[in-house]
Amino acid sequence: MHTHLDIAAGNGTADAGNAPAALPSRLPRHVAIIMDGNGRWAQRRGKPRSFGHRAGQKAVRATVEFCLREGIPALTLFAFSSENWRRPADEIGVLMELFLRALDREVKTLHKNNVRLRFIGDLDAFQPRLRDRMRQGEALTAGNTALALNIAVGYGGRWDIAQAARALAEEVKAGRLEPSQVDEAAVHARTALSDLPAPDLFIRTGGEQRISNFLLWQCAYSELYFTDVLWPDVDAALLREACDDYARRERRFGLTSAQVAS
Ligand code: IPE
Ligand code: IPE
Ligand code: MG
Secondary structure, eight states: OOHHHHHHHHHHOOOTOOOOGTTTOOOOEEEEEEOOOOOHHHHHHOOOOHHHHHHHHHHHHHHHHHHHHTTTTEEEEEEEEGGGGGGHHHHHHHHHHHHHHHHHHHHHHHHHHEEEEEESSSGGGGHHHHHHHHHHHHHHHHHSEEEEEEEEEEEOOOHHHHHHHHHHHHHTTTTTSSSOSSHHHHHHHTTTTTTTOOOSEEEEEOOOOOHHHTTTTTTOOEEEOOSSGGGGOOOOOHHHHHHHHHHHOOOOOTTTHHHHOO
């Protein structure tokens, strides 16, 4: 069972939490998931895409429960990308309504289960009432320790790196930082989720084998797991399979196999 302290152990390392010291753990400390395939799931049933988004919520609950049960301390879910803003307005409308209602419905339960909820992404683009609900959910659960649940909304990996660069530029301009101090650790500290270990296991459902601008900085050494299963069909058995697959892999972080074994 991992504790809150295990999460803290990955903090602030100069190599962005990818230290070989993390190797003995067979259970991922952080799982990141691209929840893809809702639209196709619905279309296969002759239903509108929104039906698939609605059905996907059950898989989110199952995934959170799985992490709590297994003692996986951090979970990051890609719910809406910066590029998804370019989808048809009616689909975006449905998604925003679902987010709002899910927040109202689930936050209390998450809090009861000691889950810390956080949103990453460019929240400025969201309606104020939705943004307020997100902030309220974060504030209520801020002290929780069983699971760090991060929802990526309006998120893009390039946005994340660009906003870190902007923050650094501001600090240099203000005279608080020298350009020579802009190193990997400095960038890392200003990207999303810098207080968590980097994702050990990166799952994408829905059959595509691409990253689609999810956590670019954070996934430098993540183990990738792709499955054709569509997001609404995801259950504990699928997650178990992904974790078992992860446990069998040898993570080398650039070292030789012999070095890793010693
Ligand atoms: C993922 O499912 C959810 C979001 C991107 C919001 P999709 O909506 O991308 O479903 P497919 O990939 O079209 O089947
Ligand atoms: C990635 O899925 C984003 C989310 C799941 C939130 P997309 O469906 O947007 O990705 P592409 O367009 O197939 O690359
Ligand atoms: Mg998709």
